[in-house]
Amino acid sequence: MLHTSSTKARTLDRIDLTILDSLQKDGRISNTDLAKKVNLSASPCLERVRRLENDGYIERYGAFLNASKLNYGMKAFIQVTLDRTTGDVFNEFKSEVVKIEEVAECHLVAGGFDYLIKIRFGNIESYREILSEIVALPAISHTHTYIVTENVKQDEGVPIIF
Numbered sequence: 001m002l003h004t005s006s007t008k009a010r011t012l013d014r015i016d017l018t019i020l021d022s023l024q025k026d027g028r029i030s031n032t033d034l035a036k037k038v039n040l041s042a043s044p045c046l047e048r049v050r051r052l053e054n055d056g057y058i059e060r061y062g063a064f065l066n067a068s069k070l071n072y073g074m075k076a077f078i079q080v081t082l083d084r085t086t087g088d089v090f091n092e093f094k095s096e097v098v099k100i101e102e103v104a105e106c107h108l109v110a111g112g113f114d115y116l117i118k119i120r121f122g123n124i125e126s127y128r129e130i131l132s133e134i135v136a137l138p139a140i141s142h143t144h145t146y147i148v149t150e151n152v153k154q155d156e157g158v159p160i161i162f
Contacts, residue, residue, distance in 0.1 A: 010055065014162060015040065019048055020057060021160040027061045071122040072102070075148040078134060080115040083141040092138045102130045113144075 012020075018038045022029060029037075035045035052058050067073050082089055090108070097106050097117065105118040117134065121127045127147070135143060 012057070016048060016052060016057075017160050017162055019045070019052060023049070023058065023061075024157040024160070027063075067120055072120040074121050074123070074127065075104075075151075076119050076121070076127060077146045077148070078117040078119065078131070079113040079144040079146075080117060080134070080137075081113045081141045081143070082115075082139045084139060085114060089139045093140075096137050097134070100130065100133050102126075103134075 015038045019034065022034055022037055031042050031046050031049070034049070035042045038045060038048075040048070049058070067075075082093065093115070094106075097103055097115075100119075102119045102121055103117055104120050105116075107116045108114065109116050119127075119130055119134075121130055131143070131145065134140070
């Protein structure tokens with residue numbers, strides 16, 4: 001992870017925002033092409049990118065993989081309600097849920113249940129196996145699953161407003 005916390009927040013200018021937008025859309029863009037895009041020479045552009053990394057605006061770089069080609073083409077969201085909500089139960093649940101590789105995301109939420117988990121899997125049999133692992137986690141009272149039947153919109157990053 002590239003993030004190193006900065007104590008003082010700074011204001012981002014149009015060039016910084018353009019750099020962030022460009023890198024979010026294409027993390028493999030060369031520094032030379034990025035510099036042309038933001039109308040800077042290569043060295044000051046690279047300095048800005050490094051500063052954005054060091055200030056924590058850029059957390060990491062990566063590739064988006066085709067889940068279907070890797071036999072993880074199905075997704076589901078699972079609402080999890082715990083039987084009690086104490087700090088030690090939350091900590092134990094968190095330490096165990098992160099060990100399940102098929103869990104793509106897990107969020108502690110406010111509302112009618114405690115956690116929302118996103119899982120990836122290849123078929124219903126593997127879904128049942130993953131669900132068995134999840135319901136065996138500490139202090140689970142009950143779960144509700146919603147299997148995704150169509151992706152309407154995917155996360156394409158943080159909206160950059162100029």
